Amino acid sequence: xxxxxxPAIRKSIPMIYFQFILKxxxxxxxxxxxxxxxxxxxxxxxxxxxxxxxxxxxxxxxFFYHYNYxxxxxxxxxxxxxxxxxxxxxxxLFYGLTRSLSHCIHSLNQNxxxxxxxxxxxxxxxxxxxxxxxxxxxxxxxxxxxxYYNEDVETLLQPKYYIYDDQExxxxxxxxxxxxxxxxxxxxxxxxxxxYVIKNLCLALFSKKQITxxxxxxxxxxxxxxxxxxxxxxxxxxKIDVNFFNELxxxxxxxxxxxxxxGCNDRICIGKPHIISYCGKLFDELKSYSEQxxxxxxxxxxxKLKEKQITILSKKIEYVNIRINGTRWD
Numbered sequence: 001x002x003x004x005x006x007p008a009i010r011k012s013i014p015m016i017y018f019q020f021i022l023k024x025x026x027x028x029x030x031x032x033x034x035x036x037x038x039x040x041x042x043x044x045x046x047x048x049x050x051x052x053x054x055x056x057x058x059x060x061x062x063f064f065y066h067y068n069y070x071x072x073x074x075x076x077x078x079x080x081x082x083x084x085x086x087x088x089x090x091x092x093l094f095y096g097l098t099r100s101l102s103h104c105i106h107s108l109n110q111n112x113x114x115x116x117x118x119x120x121x122x123x124x125x126x127x128x129x130x131x132x133x134x135x136x137x138x139x140x141x142x143x144x145x146x147x148y149y150n151e152d153v154e155t156l157l158q159p160k161y162y163i164y165d166d167q168e169x170x171x172x173x174x175x176x177x178x179x180x181x182x183x184x185x186x187x188x189x190x191x192x193x194x195x196y197v198i199k200n201l202c203l204a205l206f207s208k209k210q211i212t213x214x215x216x217x218x219x220x221x222x223x224x225x226x227x228x229x230x231x232x233x234x235x236x237x238x239k240i241d242v243n244f245f246n247e248l249x250x251x252x253x254x255x256x257x258x259x260x261x262x263g264c265n266d267r268i269c270i271g272k273p274h275i276i277s278y279c280g281k282l283f284d285e286l287k288s289y290s291e292q293x294x295x296x297x298x299x300x301x302x303x304k305l306k307e308k309q310i311t312i313l314s315k316k317i318e319y320v321n322i323r324i325n326g327t328r329w330d
Contacts, residue, residue, distance in 0.1 A: 128211035205283035212280025263302030
């Protein structure tokens with residue numbers, strides 16, 4: 001008589017788990033329930049093998065069927081509490097030219113935004129754009145177009161905070177010649193081309209400073225846990241590892257292990273808000289640095305991190321940058 005409960009129990013348990021998986025909105029919770037299901041399946045199989053005609057079957061049936069909501073919510077609460085799965089909030093800061101954002105947006109959605117959403121991590125997108133009108137020529141990257149297209153940032157990124165400046169007006173305000181005082185050679189053997197690269201660095205750091213200042217203002221009320229600085233022409237080839245955030249403290253920063261060249265990667269960085277705030281406003285320190293050093297962007301970034309005794313955590317973050325014509329630059 002009691003043995004007739006065995007098929008009902010075996011059928012009801014998967015259905016209960018399946019119901020809860022459907023109710024969960026986040027992938028992280030679905031995975032948690034799936035792990036609990038595997039554990040209970042193993043437990044019941046062992047129990048049935050050891051006690052094929054146990055009088056405990058009805059009690060198991062009643063507990064897992066009639067009291068499943070209580071038991072599962074208790075288990076989920078207990079697991080979350082003990083593993084400190086606190087929802088975090090992250091600011092993602094984009095800066096500079098949006099020359100290839102339409103080529104990169106799919107990878108940003110898939111490998112940056114979606115992993116955060118799946119892990120219940122809230123985020124806001126910030127962007128400052130240097131806008132260009134008409135012709136654009138970059139001799140360093142061999143890019144040229146007669147009519148530069150400013151991407152539809154608001155549709156593609158859907159930023160919470162979006163500001164922009166006319167690059168021609170920015171150029172008029174920056175005395176670029178003051179950044180060449182110690183220039184004795186850098187990226188190329190062509191002095192004029194190197195000066196153009198320094199000019200581009202100044203424009204990029206100016207844009208980064210503008211969006212960081214806005215981030216500082218919003219951080220007062222929003223209270224972000226972490227922040228990411230990334231260029232909008234970045235095509236990510238690997239998903240952001242959310243475990244990176246657990247390694248961050250008040251004295252370190254995460255950067256990709258690639259593209260270090262003469263210093264350390266300055267295209268992507270992840271850190272606590274005060275660290276990102278410092279890194280995002282390094283334009284203010286570039287002129288004084290140039291009075292004693294030849295400017296190479298990666299070396300400049302590394303020197304400033306060392307100056308503040310910020311530890312660099314190099315991580316495998318796969319990406320390439322996309323040129324204005326869609327070609328990949330690795």
